[in-house]
């Protein structure tokens with residue numbers, strides 16, 4: 001999945017959560033969702049975030065390879081436990097959700113993800129998959145974009161002044 005599809009799909013699902021649960025949609029929450037939706041690809045130097053990582057992506061890639069550790073339940077669980085227990089905020093909540101949505105989106109791609117790393121290197125994938133950069137992915141991008149706008153204008157924002165709360 002290309003980076004803009006990751007961003008839009010994470011924002012759409014995250015905004016849907018804000019529309020139907022007590023979670024508030026704020027700028028900080030949206031920023032967390034966006035960063036979280038890109039973060040797992042820090043293991044690929046040529047990814048959108050990898051090219052802006054000041055060399056970090058190269059090191060992570062050397063250590064774990066692409067779609068290794070950072071795309072596992074262990075990485076997501078560790079980040080979530082540390083951030084939500086130690087530094088809970090709308091931003092960190094968004095980040096943990098965005099991270100999960102990224103791994104989930106890659107799980108639905110034809111390449112799959114090593115969910116159980118380091119116990120198994122097997123890449124798991126959903127029964128229905130899409131190919132990165134395919135027509136289906138483009139279609140998904142626009143579907144998520146419509147959903148995002150729908151949730152944003154139908155209940156995600158309680159009142160416009162609260163979106164700046166941290």
Ligand SMILES: [Zn+2]
Pocket residue numbers: 040041071102106
């Ligand atoms: Zn990825």
